[in-house]
Amino acid sequence: MSTKRTTATEVTAKLNLHLDSPVSMIIMRGHLHKQNIYGRALVPKPLVTDFNAKLRLQWSYIHKTWAIDKWEKVIWSDKMSFTLFTTAERVHVLKTSAQTPSSRQT
Numbered sequence: 001m002s003t004k005r006t007t008a009t010e011v012t013a014k015l016n017l018h019l020d021s022p023v024s025m026i027i028m029r030g031h032l033h034k035q036n037i038y039g040r041a042l043v044p045k046p047l048v049t050d051f052n053a054k055l056r057l058q059w060s061y062i063h064k065t066w067a068i069d070k071w072e073k074v075i076w077s078d079k080m081s082f083t084l085f086t087t088a089e090r091v092h093v094l095k096t097s098a099q100t101p102s103s104r105q106t
Helices: 010-015 025-034 050-064
Strands: 039-040 094-098
Touching: 010 025, 025 039
Parallel strands: none
Antiparallel strands: 039 094
């Protein structure tokens, strides 16, 4: 799968472009399940509140004059993401059981 947000519908559609006799999404889902790949609902990302935005801005003002040697001692983690606006729609993606050990299979 090329991206983390590929759905069973998208996988089926891409596969059917290369087949003379198309397969159904149900058949594709069965094959994905045999490979231990299941549909999962994405966990909503936390919103950046006005309070947190102010704290982040304050932090950036305090640290903007730091020397390079101080920044080299910082451990950066780019694993966290955030959402500016909520969405009502539920997004499903394909993941193996190892990627989401406690998730409910759909």
